[in-house]
Amino acid sequence: MQTSNMLAGKVALVTGAGGGIGREIAVAMATAGADILINDIGVSLTGEGGSGSPAEQTKQIIEQRGGRAAISTESVSEWASAKRSVEAALDAFGRIDIVVNNAGILRDVIFHKMSPEDWLAVINVHLNGSFFISRAAAEHFRKQESGAYVHMTSTSGLVGNFGQANYSAAKLGITALSKSIALDMARYNVRSNCIAPFAWSRMTSSIPADTPEQKARVAKLQQMTPDKNAPLAVYLASDAASHVSGQVFAARMNEIFLMSQSRPIRSVHRSEGWTPDLIAEHGMPALKASLLPLDRSPDVFSWDPV
Structure with a gap:
């Protein structure tokens, strides 16, 4: 099957498509034949400011390659604006077939210093935004009895990481949201899957590179360009993946993982039955060998990308 027409006739809404992984997915889906609704409000990494220029740049790339694209600069973190983004896809192209929930911000702070504002800002964009966009599209998917969701999760949530309680909680929540969508909407021939992407992008550019070890890690990350995640997203959105739903994948350089x-x-x-003393004396010792370590994503994915 040729990638060039894998999404022919379909319309995809890609959030956070003004740069990085979102842009590469939008461009790849356009190359595969889809019309693209680019959603991006052009804010900074921490979610501040706002400019439509990143979305315009993505639109130009798609059109220069012969594709069709439209733009929505609505926020995903509000229900009313999320609905307007879905309506923008319908206004521009008459339908919607694919939702890619990629929009995100970072407010990395060690847990005991994280403010409620840092928590809410990240949860609102990642988790609430994924729900709002998905829910707004669900009515159209249900009526046409077809549709595909591709959500961006993270090994920070699936495994763990330092200083990312807000981000990790949101990303693990997205995996549960995806599974629930897959279960609830299977009767309408709608699928929902997650990708944990590995890439050097704006979302990882805040990683410190002060020590030789940190610099070496960043150098490895920089090899993992955002476009490496796009083929999996295109596939999962296509009819070729009609049998794949409720799954969590990771894309790392040239590797694809089923998580x-x-x-x-x-x-x-x-x-x-059990008492606390019996659990301490017998229960936990029996389980001890199977307890999971307090590891992080870099501990689990410890080898160099190839």
């Missing part, structure tokens, strides 16, 4: 989801790994049983 595990929470399932029981070991149990202990006592017919008489």
Whole structure:
């Protein structure tokens, strides 16, 4: 199957498509034949300011390559504006078939110093934004009995990371949202999947590079360009992936991972029931060998990208 027409006749709404991973996904989907609604409000990494110019740049790239694109500069973090973005796709192209929830900001702070404002800002864009855009599109997907969601999650949520309680919580929440969408909308032939992308982009440019070790890590990350995530997004949005739903993938350089989801790994049983003392004496020692380590994403993905 040729990528060049894998999304022919479809309309995709890509949030945060003014740069980085979102732009590469939007361009790749346009190359695969889709019409693109570019959603981007042009804010800074921390969610401040606002300019439509990044979206305009993405639109120019798509049109220079023979594709069709329109722009919405509405925020994803408000229900009314999210609905307007979906309506913009319908106004421009008459339908909507694909939603890519990619928009995001960062407010990295160690947990005990994180302000409520830092927490809410990140949750509102990532988690609430993914819900609002997805929910606004759901009515149209349900009526036409087809549609595909591709959500950007992160190993910061799937595994863990320092100083990202807000981001990690939002990203792990998105995986649960995706699974719920997949379950609830399967009857309408609608699919929902997640990608945990690895890429050097604006979202990772805030990683410190002060020590030799940090500089070496950043150098590795810089090899993982945002476009490496786009082929998987195109595939998951296409009819070729009609049998794939409720899954979590990761894309890292030239590697694609199917990620595990929470399932029981070991149990202990006592017919008489448990007391706290019995748990301490017998229950936890039996489970101890299966306890998961307090690791982070770089500990799990510890080898060099190839």
